[in-house]
Amino acid sequence: MGRFTIPREEYMRSGHVGCQGCGACHAMRYALKALGPRTIISIPACCWAVIPGVWPSRNLDVPMMNSAFEVTGASISGIRAGLDAQGKRDIQVVGWAGDGGTADIGIQALSGMVERGTNVIYIMYDNEAYMNTGIQRSSSTPVGAWTTTTPIGSTGYWEADEKKDMAEIMVAHRTPYVATANIAYPEDLIRKVRHAMEVQGPKFIQIYAPCPTGWRMDPGRTVEIARMAVSTHLWPQYEVDHGIYTINLKPKKTDLKEYVKLQGRFRHLPADFVDAWERRVDRNWERLLEKERFTRELVEKGLLPFHPLHGSSGKRPGGVGSHSADLPTADEVREDGE
Numbered sequence: 001m002g003r004f005t006i007p008r009e010e011y012m013r014s015g016h017v018g019c020q021g022c023g024a025c026h027a028m029r030y031a032l033k034a035l036g037p038r039t040i041i042s043i044p045a046c047c048w049a050v051i052p053g054v055w056p057s058r059n060l061d062v063p064m065m066n067s068a069f070e071v072t073g074a075s076i077s078g079i080r081a082g083l084d085a086q087g088k089r090d091i092q093v094v095g096w097a098g099d100g101g102t103a104d105i106g107i108q109a110l111s112g113m114v115e116r117g118t119n120v121i122y123i124m125y126d127n128e129a130y131m132n133t134g135i136q137r138s139s140s141t142p143v144g145a146w147t148t149t150t151p152i153g154s155t156g157y158w159e160a161d162e163k164k165d166m167a168e169i170m171v172a173h174r175t176p177y178v179a180t181a182n183i184a185y186p187e188d189l190i191r192k193v194r195h196a197m198e199v200q201g202p203k204f205i206q207i208y209a210p211c212p213t214g215w216r217m218d219p220g221r222t223v224e225i226a227r228m229a230v231s232t233h234l235w236p237q238y239e240v241d242h243g244i245y246t247i248n249l250k251p252k253k254t255d256l257k258e259y260v261k262l263q264g265r266f267r268h269l270p271a272d273f274v275d276a277w278e279r280r281v282d283r284n285w286e287r288l289l290e291k292e293r294f295t296r297e298l299v300e301k302g303l304l305p306f307h308p309l310h311g312s313s314g315k316r317p318g319g320v321g322s323h324s325a326d327l328p329t330a331d332e333v334r335e336d337g338e
């Protein structure tokens, strides 16, 4: 008898209006299987603001708030504070934003949300460009990629800058839990979301989500390409739990050329560019292995796991309060001095 490793419950029904083979749709389906019905989700302007369709035929079985492009972090801070004021602490509050809404325009609201220690899960589905508005580059677009704002041609040029490393930016914020996930590894994705539900404070998960329309790829190869992103070491699957790095998959390395050739957005790249890119990918992978090793040394020295920086001021609406920090609150210090 087969054993189901993925929950059978569905909180995303059929009938969405996303494109065929949309990776972002897989991402939501799996994330909701982990989150369950006691969830409120805030979605800014992005493909996912459109994908559920319009009421009354919306395809999500959880309450959803449409927010402005730049405010996901602030909107979920407000929802959390409102629920906490009503004593409804068992409801998961989730921000669900694209790479443009996260790495570009929403980064200040996200940064503030983490600084305040808000007890929420922020999920960035990463399709590596502004897809909803017609495939413009974002700071999460990979180097070398074609987009409509990095056009190829006699007067054009491809994306010149390296992809912004959002997971590391969130680690630098001392976010209690940071993880990368991938729609081709649903068990891993579901486990990470479930773990995030247990951790107090802000959590950040970045999900690799192929976009056949924007990547100029065969919609039937979404999962295959997502797997190749991991096997090429281009998209490492890892998590950072209170500062401690764990790489969840260490596959035998495959050729970046095989990944590139399946996607029209990379069709123009000369072989020597891909070779140089691959050397960069290899160095990034080596650095990550070192971080995993080094943070284990720090555990042995008692320097990790860290206490979140936030929380010591306590009593902030929506924050996790002073119980998550190793510093006394101002009130506690005053009481001690009396």
Ligand SMILES: Cc1ncc(C[n+]2csc(CCOP(=O)(O)OP(=O)(O)O)c2C)c(N)n1
Pocket: 045, 046, 047, 048, 069, 070, 097, 098, 099, 100, 101, 102, 127, 129, 130, 131, 132, 133, 138
């Ligand atoms: C302040 C503001 N600027 C621009 C827009 C137009 N806009 C709506 S969705 C979008 C792209 C979103 O990109 P991303 O966050 O990566 O999500 P995706 O569409 O790729 O799913 C843009 C530019 C907007 N809604 N609000």
Ligand code: SF4
Pocket: 017, 018, 019, 020, 021, 022, 023, 024, 025, 047, 051, 127, 131, 132, 210, 211, 212, 213, 214
């Ligand atoms: S444009 Fe891309 S991300 Fe948007 S619905 Fe279509 S496949 Fe999904």
Ligand SMILES: [Mg+2]
Pocket: 098, 099, 100, 126, 127, 128, 129, 130, 131, 138
């Ligand atoms: Mg995007």
